[in-house]
Amino acid sequence: MSILVNKPGLLSTIQDGGRHGLQHIGVVPCGAMDGIALEFANALVGNTPAEAALEVTVLGPELLFEDDALVALCGAEFDARLNGATLPLDRPVLVGKGDRLHVVRAVVGARAYLAVAGGIATAPVLGSRSTYMPARFGGLEGRALRIGDRLPLAKDAARLAAARYARLQSKKVFDGAVRSVAWSVPALTRPEREPIVVHAMEGRHHDLFVAASQRAFFEASWRVSPDSNRMGFRLGGPALARARAGEINSEPACLGTVQVPSGGQPIALMADHQTTGGYPKIAEIAAADVPRLAQLAPGGSVRFARCTLEQAGELRRVLRRRVDSALRALNWTFR
Amino acid sequence: MYAEFGETLDLETNQSLQALAAALRARKLPWLRDIVPALCGIALHVDPYHPELPDPILPHCEALLVECFKSAGRFEDSGRTVEVPVCYAAEFGLDLPELAQKLSLSQAEIAKRHARPVHRVLMVGFSPGQPYIGGLDPKLSVPRRATPRTRMPAGSVAIANLQTAVYPYETPGGWSIIGRTPLRVFDPVREPPSLFAPGDKVRFVPISLSEFERLR
Numbered sequence: 001m002s003i004l005v006n007k008p009g010l011l012s013t014i015q016d017g018g019r020h021g022l023q024h025i026g027v028v029p030c031g032a033m034d035g036i037a038l039e040f041a042n043a044l045v046g047n048t049p050a051e052a053a054l055e056v057t058v059l060g061p062e063l064l065f066e067d068d069a070l071v072a073l074c075g076a077e078f079d080a081r082l083n084g085a086t087l088p089l090d091r092p093v094l095v096g097k098g099d100r101l102h103v104v105r106a107v108v109g110a111r112a113y114l115a116v117a118g119g120i121a122t123a124p125v126l127g128s129r130s131t132y133m134p135a136r137f138g139g140l141e142g143r144a145l146r147i148g149d150r151l152p153l154a155k156d157a158a159r160l161a162a163a164r165y166a167r168l169q170s171k172k173v174f175d176g177a178v179r180s181v182a183w184s185v186p187a188l189t190r191p192e193r194e195p196i197v198v199h200a201m202e203g204r205h206h207d208l209f210v211a212a213s214q215r216a217f218f219e220a221s222w223r224v225s226p227d228s229n230r231m232g233f234r235l236g237g238p239a240l241a242r243a244r245a246g247e248i249n250s251e252p253a254c255l256g257t258v259q260v261p262s263g264g265q266p267i268a269l270m271a272d273h274q275t276t277g278g279y280p281k282i283a284e285i286a287a288a289d290v291p292r293l294a295q296l297a298p299g300g301s302v303r304f305a306r307c308t309l310e311q312a313g314e315l316r317r318v319l320r321r322r323v324d325s326a327l328r329a330l331n332w333t334f335r
Numbered sequence: 336m337y338a339e340f341g342e343t344l345d346l347e348t349n350q351s352l353q354a355l356a357a358a359l360r361a362r363k364l365p366w367l368r369d370i371v372p373a374l375c376g377i378a379l380h381v382d383p384y385h386p387e388l389p390d391p392i393l394p395h396c397e398a399l400l401v402e403c404f405k406s407a408g409r410f411e412d413s414g415r416t417v418e419v420p421v422c423y424a425a426e427f428g429l430d431l432p433e434l435a436q437k438l439s440l441s442q443a444e445i446a447k448r449h450a451r452p453v454h455r456v457l458m459v460g461f462s463p464g465q466p467y468i469g470g471l472d473p474k475l476s477v478p479r480r481a482t483p484r485t486r487m488p489a490g491s492v493a494i495a496n497l498q499t500a501v502y503p504y505e506t507p508g509g510w511s512i513i514g515r516t517p518l519r520v521f522d523p524v525r526e527p528p529s530l531f532a533p534g535d536k537v538r539f540v541p542i543s544l545s546e547f548e549r550l551r
Contacts, residue, residue, distance in 0.1 A: 023369040023380065024356065025529040026463045026503075026521070125523045135463050135504050137523045204337065247479065247496070249344065250467060252337055252371045252378030252460065276373065276460030276467075278479075287383040309393060316383055 001067045001153040003116075005145050009061035009103065014120055014139035014151070015113075015271075017050025019128035023275040029255065030130035030138065033111050033230060033271045033294035036323060037075030040185050041115035043327050044072035044092045046164045051119040052129035052139075054151065056112050058297055060103025061145055065095050069153060070117035070161035076109025076295055077190055085177035090184035094165040097158075109190045110297035117161050118154025132272065134231075185326045188319065189291045195221040195301035198289040201309055203258060205248070205280035213240040217258075217266070217282055218306050225265075226298040230272040233293065235302070239264030240282065250278040256285035258304075270294060286312035288319040336396050339376035344469065344497070349457050350410035352377050353534050355400070358407035362399075372533055373458050374467060416536040419501065419516050421450070421492050422547040427515035430480075430493075434511055437477060446541055448472040449513060454499060454537040459529060462506055464521025466531035468499040483509035490515045492539070499539075501531070517542075517550040 005012075015038070018031025032038035032055055039049040054061075060078060072092050073080055080087040080103045087093060087101065089112075095101065103114070122129050122139055131139030140149055154160065165179070174180035206214060222235035240260050253259065257269045259279040268285060269277075271294070285293065286307055296302060307315070341348050349372075356372040359379075366385035371378040379396055381388060389395035423446035425431065431442045438445065454470035471494060479495045484507060487493065491502040493510035500510055503520035520530050531537070542550070 020368040020380075020382075023378075024371045024459065025527075025532065026460045026465050027528075028463065029369075126528065132463075134506065135521065135523075249342075249374050250458070250460065251339075251373050251376060254378070254380060274461045275371065276458065310391070313391065320384055 001155060001157045002150040003069070003153065004064040004066055005061055005147060005149040005151065006064055006100075007062035008145040008147060008149070009056055010059040011057040012061045012145040013055050013131040013133070014052050014122055015055040015130045016052040016128055018271070019126055019130055019132070019138070022126060023252070026275050027126060028132055028272055028275060030128065030132045031271050032113060034075050034113070034189050034291040036189050036291045036319070037111070038113045038115070039323065040090065040326070041072045041074040041113040043330055044074070044090070044185065045070045045115050045117040046160070047115060047117065047119055051115065052122065053113045053115040053120060054145075056103050056114060058106050058110055060105065060112070062100065062102045065097060065099045065101065066150075067097050067153065068158040068161045069095050070164050071095055071101070072115050073103065073112050074115070074185070074187070075112035075189065076106045077187070078106050078112050079104040082178050087178060088174060088176065088180050088184070090187055091174070091181050092165070092168060094161060094179040106297065109295035110300070111294060116153055116157060117164055118157040121152040121154050134272070185330070186322070188322060189295050191292065191295050191300065195303040196292060196296065197305050198293050198302050199286040199307040199312060199315055200258065200283040200304040201286065201307055201312060203281035203283045206282055208242050208244070208280050209260070209282060210241050210243050213238070214282075216240065218304050221301050221303050222266070224296045224298050224300045224302070228298055230270055232267040232269050232273060233296070235266045235268060237265075240266060242280065248278060248280060250276045253277045253281070254284065256287060256290045257281050258283040258285065268293065286315050288312070288315035336381075336393065337376055337378045338397075338400055341375045344374055344457070346455060346469065348375055349469070350534065351407070354407040354410040355404050358403040359399070362403070371460070373460070410534070413532065413534050415532070416453070416538055417456075417531060419492070419518060419537060419539050420542040420546065420550055421514040421516050421539045422542050422544055423449075423514040424544050424547075426544070427491070428513045430511035431513055434477065434513065438475065440474070445475060445513060448475055449494070449499070450539045450541050454539070456531045456533050456535040456537060457498070458533055459531055462502075462504050463523070464503040464529040464531065466501055466537075468501070468531075468537050469497060470537075471497045471499055473497065477511055479509040480511060483507055487512065488515065490517065490520070492516055515547070517547050
């Protein structure tokens with residue numbers, strides 16, 4: 001049971017819910033950049049929320065299915081084709097042995113998740129299938145997809161696809177050239193008009209910066225620079241100046257930490273973030289908004305809105321309720 | 336959440352943080368994903384969507400830290416001493432010439448002073464398995480380099496301020512490289528994967544180029 005990679009796309013990696021619990025020995029959490037889209041894609045094919053899926057970036061792969069499978073593509077709005085016909089997003093789609101799926105390019109947003117019923121079955125490393133490229137472990141040999149790779153699927157992927165799709169068929173069916181349904185889940189993380197607004201709290205070292213830079217951080221529109229990656233988004237904009245120089249001790253960093261190296265250009269730490277760092281932290285992005293930031297491609301722009309810890313918690317609860325209500329509507333299909 | 340227990344590094348604080356981390360870990364709290372004892376503080380990473388996540392989270396974590404701090408036993412020395420063979424030859428000690436000039440010490444003297452004391456792992460972080468090791472001879476203390484290297488070769492042994500780091504992977508870095516170890520610092524399929532753990536004693540053992548090749 002496998003999928004053959006005919007073209008790898010710009011950066012396609014296997015990611016799951018992340019490699020947690022080992023940051024005390026420096027193990028980077030990794031996992032999907034947009035965890036909400038991963039959870040939706042998995043739910044649509046009947047998987048548990050953190051199962052391994054394929055994270056595709058800006059230009060997607062061309063895949064040949066060597067068996068039947070039930071798939072879902074969620075996250076960024078991609079132009080994707082199944083045997084040339086438009087692949088509907090945000091819903092389960094039954095693909096057959098020999099079908100070609102071309103995830104062409106992102107139209108809105110940067111990253112999407114292709115989940116397959118039963119999950120992608122590469123061997124877990126330290127409890128996760130997520131690819132960590134800098135140390136070359138996880139996923140497929142710790143690297144992005146290459147031509148000729150085979151993505152292993154669960155042994156019973158074809159059976160799961162048939163069984164789960166059979167339960168969908170009694171419902172309203174998609175009117176088109178592909179086997180799918182008429183409904184879809186909402187795209188909660190797709191970027192709205194840019195600059196997108198992302199909430200952030202003042203960081204531990206906020207007061208180390210001069211007042212003008214403290215203001216500039218929350219007023220400027222920041223552009224995601226081309227040398228951004230899964231480790232961090234470098235943000236182009238006004239240089240942020242510190243009130244006084246001097247080194248600080250390296251200390252733990254976190255998903256969504258915004259640190260400012262001596263050059264003054266902030267870096268927002270993303271899924272592959274280093275576990276500790278020695279640069280001052282001007283802000284911490286609200287957890288609920290990290291997946292939306294993750295949907296910006298290089299060149300995309302973001303503005304930070306100041307929030308409190310309580311407000312960040314409320315954003316998280318609101319997002320959770322929206323996700324849960326979308327997933328509840330799915331419950332009748334699979335469970 | 337990050338709780339700081341002091342702004343300057345001292346071994347006693349660092350070791351009490353490791354005892355605190357052990358006490359927290361023993362609680363096996365399902366919403367607490369990561370417990371990271373650092374140089375002079377401790378970080379708690381939570382699963383923001385865990386159904387059992389306490390609300391509000393901050394006062395709960397503060398109370399938890401205080402409670403565990405009180406109940407934590409004394410720091411227990413793992414008893415482990417990690418011997419790290421280091422080749423201080425010119426091929427590997429890329430910054431030795433510059434350091435020798437800055438510190439008015441010969442390159443051989445720098446290597447000797449580095450290998451003399453017993454060091455301690457204060458924290459593991461940045462990349463998988465990378466140790467921050469305290470106990471450097473104060474005579475060898477230099478700030479981070481003004482311009483970081485874009486690539487520190489894997490296995491590089493480097494110093495800055497009063498610490499030594501061993502780079503498990505080729506990454507950027509701003510510390511001064513004095514040698515290289517042939518050891519594999521991190522291996523995800525080894526048990527344990529990380530050669531170093533916080534609290535370990537470390538001895539750097541000088542080796543020749545031929546020994547380096549043999550051990551690699």
